[in-house]
Amino acid sequence: MLELKVDLGDRSYPIFIGSDILSNPNYFHPYITGKSVAIVTNETVAPLYLELIRSILADYNLTVVTLPDGEQYKNLETLNLIFDKLLQARHTRKTTLIALGGGVVGDMTGFAAACYQRGVDFIQVPTTLLSQVDSSVGGKTGVNHALGKNMIGAFYQPNAVVIDTATLSTLPDRELSAGLAEVIKYGLICDPAFYEWLQENVERLMSRDPEALSYAIHRSCQDKARVVEADEKESGIRAILNLGHTFGHAIETHAGYGVWLHGEAVAAGMVMVADLSFREGKLCKEDVDGLVALLESVRLPTQPPSGISPDRFIELMAVDKKVLDGQLRLVLLDSVGSATVTDNFNPANLMDCLEQFCS
Amino acid sequence: MLELKVDLGDRSYPIFIGSDILSNPNYFHPYITGKSVAIVTNETVAPLYLELIRSILADYNLTVVTLPDGEQYKNLETLNLIFDKLLQARHTRKTTLIALGGGVVGDMTGFAAACYQRGVDFIQVPTTLLSQVDSSVGGKTGVNHALGKNMIGAFYQPNAVVIDTATLSTLPDRELSAGLAEVIKYGLICDPAFYEWLQENVERLMSRDPEALSYAIHRSCQDKARVVEADEKESGIRAILNLGHTFGHAIETHAGYGVWLHGEAVAAGMVMVADLSFREGKLCKEDVDGLVALLESVRLPTQPPSGISPDRFIELMAVDKKVLDGQLRLVLLDSVGSATVTDNFNPANLMDCLEQFCS
Numbered sequence: 001m002l003e004l005k006v007d008l009g010d011r012s013y014p015i016f017i018g019s020d021i022l023s024n025p026n027y028f029h030p031y032i033t034g035k036s037v038a039i040v041t042n043e044t045v046a047p048l049y050l051e052l053i054r055s056i057l058a059d060y061n062l063t064v065v066t067l068p069d070g071e072q073y074k075n076l077e078t079l080n081l082i083f084d085k086l087l088q089a090r091h092t093r094k095t096t097l098i099a100l101g102g103g104v105v106g107d108m109t110g111f112a113a114a115c116y117q118r119g120v121d122f123i124q125v126p127t128t129l130l131s132q133v134d135s136s137v138g139g140k141t142g143v144n145h146a147l148g149k150n151m152i153g154a155f156y157q158p159n160a161v162v163i164d165t166a167t168l169s170t171l172p173d174r175e176l177s178a179g180l181a182e183v184i185k186y187g188l189i190c191d192p193a194f195y196e197w198l199q200e201n202v203e204r205l206m207s208r209d210p211e212a213l214s215y216a217i218h219r220s221c222q223d224k225a226r227v228v229e230a231d232e233k234e235s236g237i238r239a240i241l242n243l244g245h246t247f248g249h250a251i252e253t254h255a256g257y258g259v260w261l262h263g264e265a266v267a268a269g270m271v272m273v274a275d276l277s278f279r280e281g282k283l284c285k286e287d288v289d290g291l292v293a294l295l296e297s298v299r300l301p302t303q304p305p306s307g308i309s310p311d312r313f314i315e316l317m318a319v320d321k322k323v324l325d326g327q328l329r330l331v332l333l334d335s336v337g338s339a340t341v342t343d344n345f346n347p348a349n350l351m352d353c354l355e356q357f358c359s
Numbered sequence: 360m361l362e363l364k365v366d367l368g369d370r371s372y373p374i375f376i377g378s379d380i381l382s383n384p385n386y387f388h389p390y391i392t393g394k395s396v397a398i399v400t401n402e403t404v405a406p407l408y409l410e411l412i413r414s415i416l417a418d419y420n421l422t423v424v425t426l427p428d429g430e431q432y433k434n435l436e437t438l439n440l441i442f443d444k445l446l447q448a449r450h451t452r453k454t455t456l457i458a459l460g461g462g463v464v465g466d467m468t469g470f471a472a473a474c475y476q477r478g479v480d481f482i483q484v485p486t487t488l489l490s491q492v493d494s495s496v497g498g499k500t501g502v503n504h505a506l507g508k509n510m511i512g513a514f515y516q517p518n519a520v521v522i523d524t525a526t527l528s529t530l531p532d533r534e535l536s537a538g539l540a541e542v543i544k545y546g547l548i549c550d551p552a553f554y555e556w557l558q559e560n561v562e563r564l565m566s567r568d569p570e571a572l573s574y575a576i577h578r579s580c581q582d583k584a585r586v587v588e589a590d591e592k593e594s595g596i597r598a599i600l601n602l603g604h605t606f607g608h609a610i611e612t613h614a615g616y617g618v619w620l621h622g623e624a625v626a627a628g629m630v631m632v633a634d635l636s637f638r639e640g641k642l643c644k645e646d647v648d649g650l651v652a653l654l655e656s657v658r659l660p661t662q663p664p665s666g667i668s669p670d671r672f673i674e675l676m677a678v679d680k681k682v683l684d685g686q687l688r689l690v691l692l693d694s695v696g697s698a699t700v701t702d703n704f705n706p707a708n709l710m711d712c713l714e715q716f717c718s
Contacts, residue, residue, distance in 0.1 A: 076435055080504075087506035090677060115474075118501060118512045119592070142477060145439075147446035153477045154513065233478070319446060 002218050006137065006225045008157060008232055015137060015161040015221050017214060022049055022125065022164045025056040031123050031159040034094030036061040040082055040109040041100040042069040045127050048170055049100060053125070063089040067105065072258035074104045074144050076152065082112040093117040096159070102128035102175075103135035103262065107153070110141030114156035124158045127167040129179025129213075130263050133186075133220035136161050138228040138241075144257055148319040149249045155233050163221075165214050173299075178263025180205060180298045181244075183216050185270065186223040188291070189240045192337025194219050199290070202297050240339040243331045244269030247304070250316035254308050260301075267300035272357055277333040279349040287336050303357050310354035361577050365496065365584045367516060367591055374496060374520040374580050376573060381408055381484065381523045384415040390482050390518040393453030397422040399441055399468040400459040404428075404486050407529055412459060412484070422448040426464065431617040433463045433503050435511065441471040452476040455518070461487035461534075462494035462621065466512070469500030473515035483517045486526040488538025488572075489622050492545075492579035495520050497587040497600075503616055507678040508608045514592050522580075524573050532658075537622025539564060539657045542575050544629065545582040547650070548599045551696025553578050558649070561656045599698040602690040603628030606663070609675035613667050619660075626659035631716055636692040638708040646695050662716050669713035 001018035016027050037060040041050055046066050054062065065085045067078055086095070097120060099109030106124050113122035124136035142153015168176070183205075187195025197219075198205075204212035224241065231238040247269030252260055274291050277283040292302045304313075317328060329343045330350075360377035375386050396419040400409055405425050413421065424444045426437055445454070456479060458468030465483050472481035485495035501512015527535070542564075546554025556578075557564075563571035583600065590597040606628030611619055633650050636642040651661045663672075676687060688702045689709075 076439055080435055083504055083511055084506070087504060087510060087678060115501075115511045115513060117510060118499070118514055140477065142474075145442055145446060147443070151446060151476060152442055152474045154474060155477055318449060 002214070004218070004221055004225060006157070007229050011139075011157040013158055013160050015163065015225070017163045017165065017218050017221070019166045019210065019214075020164065021162060022052040022167070023055050027160065027162045028053075028056060028098075028123065031121070032060065032096045033121055034092070034096060036063075036091055036095040037098060038063040038065060038086055038089070038091055038095060039098045039100055040065045040067065040105060040112065042067045042102075042105055044069040045101040045105070049127060049167060053098065053100060061089075063091065067108070069104075070258045071104055071144070071252070071262065072256070074108055074257065076143055079108055079112055079143055082108065083116060086112075086116055091116070091120075093120055095120050097122040098125055099123070099136075099158075100125045100127065101131075102126065103131040106131050106136050107141050107150070108143060110139070110156055110158065111143060111153050114141055114154035119156070121159050122156075124161040126161070126163060128171055128175050129168060129217070130175065130182055132163045132165075132217050133179060134182040134224065136163070137221055137224050139232070149252055149257075151319070163217060165210060165217065168208065168213060174261065175263075176206075176208070177299045178261040178267075181263035181267040181270070181295070181300055183220050184291075184294060184298070185241075185243050185266065186220045188270065188333060188336060189243050189331070189339040190227065190337065191219070191223050192335075194223070195336055199294055202294065206298065236341070239329075239341040240331050243333070243339055244271075244273050246317050246328075246330055247272045247313070250313050251304050251308065253316050254312060255305055260305070264301050267295050267298075268302060268304050271295065271302045272304070272353060273331065274333060275356065276330070276345065276349060276353045279353060280332060280345050283333050283335065287333075290336075308358060310351060310358050313354050313358065361573070363577070363580055363584060365516070366588050370498075370516040372517055372519050374522065374584070376522045376524065376577050376580070378525045378569065378573075379523065380521060381411040381526070382414050386519065386521045387412075387415060387457075387482065390480070391419065391455045392480055393451070393455060395420040395422075395450055395454040396457060397424060397445055397448070397450055397454060398457045398459055399424045399426065399464060399471065401426045401428040401461075401464055404460040404464070408459060408486060408526060412457065420448075422450065426467070428463075429617045430463055430503070430611070430621065431615070433467055433616065435502055438467055438471055438502055441467065442475060445471075445475055450475070450479075452479055454479050456481040457484055458482070458495075459484045459486065460490075461485065462490040465490050465495050466500050466509070467502060469498070469515055469517065470502060470512050473500055473513040478515070480518050481515075483520040485520070485522060487530055487534050488527060488576070489534065489541055489620075491522045491524075491576050492538060493541040493583065495522070496580055496583050498591070508611055508616075510678070522576060524569060524576065527567065527572060533620065534622075535565075535567070536658045537620040537626075540622035540626040540629070540654070540659055542579050543650075543653060543657070544600075544602050544625065545579045547629065547692060547695060548602050548690070548698040549586065549696065550578070550582050551694075553582070554695055558653055561653065565657065595700075598688075598700040599690050602692070602698055603630075603632050605676050605687075605689055606631045606672070609672050610663050610667065612675050613671060614664055619664070623660050626654050626657075627661060627663050630654065630661045631663070631712060632690065633692060634715065635689070635704065635708060635712040638712060639691060639704050642692050642694065646692075649695075667717060669710060669717050672713050672717065
């Protein structure tokens with residue numbers, strides 16, 4: 001069992017990483033303050049893991065909210081289903097929500113916790129690789145809007161994050177790959193040694209070697225915690241965690257939520273960023289090719305879907321949260337292992353990049 | 360012009376109270392950080408005051424969101440109308456929202472500011488007495504749910520509160536009275552000298568004497584700021600601001616949002632609390648009668664609507680946010696000018712109280 005701490009003053013919390021820890025009360029009971037708990041999960045995850053957690057919550061007033069599965073349900077309407085259930089079961093502001101599922105469940109449960117009676121406690125129990133290495137850590141919560149991804153939400157930290165690596169045994173291959181996109185991202189933005197390790201261990205990860213997966217999760221959470229601690233509310237450096245996300249969100253919005261997995265869109269977005277960074281003279285051609293090769297070995301897409309034009313890209317990127325007062329900002333790579341948020345790039349290079357990928 | 364400060368560390372902000380200050384840029388420009396502003400108002404207020412504010416915002420990218428007027432629109436669906444407009448007009452996380460209207464507009468705009476792109480700046484410009492003395496100060500934002508009032512929301516402080524007392528000249532009599540309910544509340548819970556002043560000056564207030572109204576607003580905001588500073592997120596003492604609100608919310612939910620004005624429901628609720636406090640041996644009969652007389656002179660209701668049974672009251676109060684782990688807590692009066700939050704009261708006294716008022 002590995003334990004990490006996200007150090008945010010009075011909003012600090014532990015991340016537990018281990019195998020078969022979902023039915024261990026030690027990772028849950030100390031982080032539940034009242035007598036009531038509501039588990040929010042989805043139709044896919046509930047049959048697999050709900051009973052494990054339920055077994056250690058016999059002493060609490062328990063409500064289970066089972067949502068439909070998919071990014072297309074990450075909206076205000078589905079969020080209201082959580083509020084309906086909480087109010088019907090008379091949950092007070094002393095209740096604790098438990099998010100059992102992937103990134104969609106985690107983001108929505110966290111936002112529900114932020115808003116229900118102006119704020120209740122919650123615990124993240126991510127069951128996909130992507131949510132374990134990314135969305136469950138750092139307190140970004142929210143839902144999508146028809147006009148943009150994650151446009152409605154809150155910064156709201158959990159009481160604890162419980163990562164059971166055994167849940168990865170039931171994860172579909174496609175979602176494993178999508179999670180690895182975010183893992184690779186950490187190497188690219190701030191951890192060159194980890195990036196090298198990933199290049200050397202990609203086969204072990206793809207064959208779900210438990211030790212390799214645990215290491216990758218731990219290292220990713222560590223990298224993310226370090227960035228979040230430096231800039232909780234993304235007024236600066238935290239934005240580097242969005243490497244590839246501006247292009248990626250445009251792809252997701254264009255394709256329709258749920259058609260491309262988030263990690264898949266981020267993978268294609270990272271290649272586009274690498275290409276733009278190369279055009280800006282920041283990255284060498286070998287590094288771009290190396291990234292494409294790494295993503296291909298993880299069976300991730302390395303270009304956007306056909307049918308999305310450069311103009312459509314620009315239009316969709318214009319609503320990105322990193323746009324400030326009309327100026328598009330992007331996370332660019334200075335080298336493998338180092339990223340910067342900047343609006344200082346040649347627009348012609350961006351257009352060339354978009355035209356290359358949209359041809 | 361009077362100025363107050365709400366002292367909450369890095370979330371501190373000023374309250375400006377004056378006549379004809381809506382078109383004075385000094386109260387707005389320093390509190391707008393970016394180049395974009397969105398004014399959120401409603402159909403009733405827009406024709407009266409929108410142009411005044413708009414006149415000083417010519418240098419900003421300006422969006423106006425006009426909502427339907429009424430408590431029945433204070434819900435997630437209407438909130439989403441604000442997000443629609445902000446996204447359509449490409450507002451970024453550097454935008455500033457301005458809430459121009461009463462409590463409903465203020466609560467919804469504040470909550471929209473808390474959630475839009477995980478948090479943007481906002482300014483409160485309350486145009487009703489009730490919102491000037493209560494909802495615009497202290498950072499409680501949110502919307503109603505069919506199963507309970509203000510059940511979804513956030514603690515989110517504005518950058519500034521601009522109170523133009525000239526707006527009260529267009530306020531309907533019924534809303535003036537409703538606002539005075541909250542003014543009287545401050546006297547009851549923490550300011551006996553102000554309560555005495557109110558008893559002596561009720562006629563001046565009802566005839567809209569500008570000096571008397573300004574004084575009452577300033578003193579109310581001062582009392583509220585003091586309580587909020589001591590306990591921003593209502594873990595303790597702040598709950599006394601809810602005097603009469605547990606009964607009041609039950610009345611509002613039962614009657615249907617918008618049928619009773621919030622202040623009217625609070626007035627009836629305060630009488631019920633005074634009665635229960637009397638039954639608990641805390642308040643003398645003269646004080647209860649004095650409160651009824653004061654509320655009557657302000658033309659406020661002093662009992663709940665007919666047709667609401669004691670059992671229905673109990674059921675509706677059970678979802679109140681002050682219920683913790685199944686235990687109903689109420690704000691009771693120890694004397695005129697002093698209140699306590701407690702679950703330590705005789706349930707039989709509560710039932711007697713409900714039966715008296717529901718006969």
